[in-house]
Every structure is written in C-alpha cells, then in structure tokens.
Amino acid sequence: MIIAANLKTNLTRKQTAEYVNKLEAFLNAHNSHQEVLVFPATSSLNSHAGKVIIGAQNAYPAKNGAFTGEIGVDHLDEFGIKSILIGHSERRHVLGETQESIAKKFNFYKELGFKIVYCVGEPLEVRKSGEKNMMEYLDAQYEGIDTSYESLIIAYEPVWAIGTGLTPTLEEIESLHLKLKEKSSAPLLYGGSVKLSNAQEVLALNGVDGVLVGGASLIVEDFSQMIIYAQDLEK
Numbered sequence: 001m002i003i004a005a006n007l008k009t010n011l012t013r014k015q016t017a018e019y020v021n022k023l024e025a026f027l028n029a030h031n032s033h034q035e036v037l038v039f040p041a042t043s044s045l046n047s048h049a050g051k052v053i054i055g056a057q058n059a060y061p062a063k064n065g066a067f068t069g070e071i072g073v074d075h076l077d078e079f080g081i082k083s084i085l086i087g088h089s090e091r092r093h094v095l096g097e098t099q100e101s102i103a104k105k106f107n108f109y110k111e112l113g114f115k116i117v118y119c120v121g122e123p124l125e126v127r128k129s130g131e132k133n134m135m136e137y138l139d140a141q142y143e144g145i146d147t148s149y150e151s152l153i154i155a156y157e158p159v160w161a162i163g164t165g166l167t168p169t170l171e172e173i174e175s176l177h178l179k180l181k182e183k184s185s186a187p188l189l190y191g192g193s194v195k196l197s198n199a200q201e202v203l204a205l206n207g208v209d210g211v212l213v214g215g216a217s218l219i220v221e222d223f224s225q226m227i228i229y230a231q232d233l234e235k
C-alpha cells in the first residue's frame with residue numbers, strides 16, 4: 001500500500017532530517033515493503049537514499065526562470081527529487097490554483113516522468129448539494145489530467161475533512177472510492193483527518209490503496225504505526 005505524509009508548512013530542515021531518518025530506521029527494522037512518501041516543506045527538501053521517497057509539495061512548471069517565490073526542476077534535481085504533490089486542496093482553495101494551472105503543472109511533471117500524487121476532493125457545500133453535483137465537481141478536477149499515466153497516484157481528500165477531525169463515514173469513503181476507481185485504475189489514497197484511531201479501518205476498505213496523512217503524520221511514531229497497519233493488511 002502507499003502511505004504518504006504531507007508535512008505542510010511544518011518541520012524545519014533539521015527536524016525533517018530527524019523525521020526522515022527515524023522513519024527510514026523504522027522501515028528497515030520492520031522490513032517494510034510499503035511505498036512510503038514524505039512531502040516536506042520546500043526549504044526542508046534534501047537528498048535521501050533509502051526506502052522513504054521524498055517528494056515536493058509544490059514546484060513551478062519550469063526548469064528555472066523569473067517566477068519569484070517558486071522553485072523549479074533544477075531545485076528538485078539538486079536533491080534527486082522525482083515525486084510531486086499536485087492539486088492539493090490548500091493550493092486550490094487557499095492559494096487559488098485553477099484547474100487549468102494544475103493541469104499545466106501535471107503535464108509538465110508527467111513529461112519529466114515524475115511520480116505524481118494528484119489530489120481531488122469536494123468542499124462541504126458541494127457534498128451537501130447532492131451526489132450528482134458532487135460527482136460533476138470531482139469530474140471537473142480530472143480535466144486535463146492523464147488518468148492513465150503510469151506514475152500517477154490519486155488522493156481523494158474531501159476539503160471539509162482536511163485538518164478538521166471530520167471524516168466521511170467508512171461506507172461513504174468506500175462507495176466514493178469505488179466510483180473514482182471507474183475513472184482511473186491508478187492507486188487511490190484516502191486523505192482527510194486520518195489518524196491513528198481510524199487509519200486501520202480506512203486502510204481496510206475496498207478501493208483504498210493507501211492514505212495521505214497531514215496533521216497526524218507529524219508524529220513520526222503515529223505515522224510509522226499506520227505503515228504497520230498497511231503491512232498487516234497485506235493488500
């Protein structure tokens with residue numbers, strides 16, 4: 001299974017190095033074969049050799065250039081980074097990325113062969129407006145995205161569940177995942193308030209190939225335990 005940590009704007013470079021080293025030691029001690037991805041803050045990116053795959057939370061679709069405040073492929077290459085998170089709800093809704101700019105970024109990093117964790121998810125008012133509207137909203141987040149890209153991982157993350165402690169019911173997660181599976185055969189992660197107390201049951205659901213964890217991933221022991229849950233399920 002795929003267990004991914006979005007560290008967001010947390011953990012300094014030193015703290016991230018400690019985190020990744022602890023996680024790496026844990027994976028080796030448990031002979032883990034789960035796919036473990038960690039997305040640190042941009043200034044905490046660093047080279048890492050081992051089982052943990054380090055990815056960027058964001059980068060501009062350019063090698064380098066006049067894009068103040070952004071980083072490009074050169075900055076990822078410096079650390080051998082070949083994975084990227086695209087379409088996260090905080091980038092869509094807090095930082096204003098449009099589907100057009102997201103698709104452009106997707107296609108740029110796809111051409112470079114990056115592993116892409118592509119996030120989709122609906123705000124609460126959309127969910128409340130009924131299943132048809134919700135599916136149309138999610139459909140629109142697949143516009144311009146090559147759903148058959150071989151290095152694609154999709155993460156379904158309801159916006160209202162991110163960082164709130166709220167989650168859909170297990171039945172709702174399963175049924176939505178089975179619907180999204182009809183759009184793409186890429187591995188499909190669930191994200192949104194996954195924590196130690198619910199990770200095991202979420203991971204066990206049909207159509208769930210892993211989890212993308214924000215807040216709860218900051219505690220490396222908790223995140224490590226989620227990897228054990230995934231391992232025990234042997235999906």
Ligand code: PEP
Pocket residue numbers: 006008157161162163164191192193194212213214215216
């Ligand atoms: C996320 O940021 O992708 C996320 C799922 O956050 P949290 O686990 O904190 O809800």
